[in-house]
Amino acid sequence: MTDSFLKKSAPIRADFFEKQAELLEKLAQEGQSPEALFIGCSDSRVSPERLLGANPGDLFVLRNIANVVPPYAHSDAGTTAVLEYAVCHLQVPHLIICGHTDCGGIKALDTRLNVEAEPGLFNWLQFARPAQRQVEAENLGDWERHRAIVERNVVQQLRHIQTYPFVLEALEANRLELHGWVYYLRRRLMGYYDPVRDRFEIH
Numbered sequence: 611m612t613d614s615f616l617k618k619s620a621p622i623r624a625d626f627f628e629k630q631a632e633l634l635e636k637l638a639q640e641g642q643s644p645e646a647l648f649i650g651c652s653d654s655r656v657s658p659e660r661l662l663g664a665n666p667g668d669l670f671v672l673r674n675i676a677n678v679v680p681p682y683a684h685s686d687a688g689t690t691a692v693l694e695y696a697v698c699h700l701q702v703p704h705l706i707i708c709g710h711t712d713c714g715g716i717k718a719l720d721t722r723l724n725v726e727a728e729p730g731l732f733n734w735l736q737f738a739r740p741a742q743r744q745v746e747a748e749n750l751g752d753w754e755r756h757r758a759i760v761e762r763n764v765v766q767q768l769r770h771i772q773t774y775p776f777v778l779e780a781l782e783a784n785r786l787e788l789h790g791w792v793y794y795l796r797r798r799l800m801g802y803y804d805p806v807r808d809r810f811e812i813h
């Protein structure tokens with residue numbers, strides 16, 4: 611008996627193991643020291659390694675629906691454990707929260723969330739609700755509205771992450787830098803949050 615799903619990628623893996631043998635051996639011997647914690651959406655089109663040209667060992671990654679970080683007081687053990695490991699143990703110098711347009715989570719938050727049918731999704735997305743409320747008052751077209759909620763959600767999650775005491779400590783000690791990004795999927799562009807101008811700039 612074979613695992614057909616695993617089997618179909620065997621040639622790609624063999625090539626990868628051969629070409630990266632030296633790096634993989636080094637990482638196995640010395641352990642990891644990633645440059646960043648990347649928090650992104652679970653969406654299959656968001657590929658942090660591809661977007662950043664990252665190799666094994668470069669990125670510590672947390673992905674969930676709509677790149678959410680619950681406030682510390684309401685966090686789940688999984689999220690807190692990743693943050694503790696990245697910030698306290700690995701001491702990553704950069705922490706990135708990356709949203710993306712055409713995000714199903716954000717669309718669900720803004721249109722058709724059914725608490726009875728999808729209680730997990732409903733409860734999780736409440737951590738992004740403030741972003742939607744901020745945009746609600748603005749009279750925007752569908753696309754602009756979606757883009758604005760995606761962007762505001764990144765800013766909201768940047769706020770949430772600063773409620774974790776060990777994150778604050780690392781920021782105050784200048785050993786951690788926060789980044790808020792948006793991947794504009796259809797335009798194939800990346801944007802970053804400029805806190806001084808309170809807006810996203812295309813890079």
Ligand SMILES: [Zn+2]
Pocket residue numbers: 651652653675676677710712713714715716
């Ligand atoms: Zn998404």
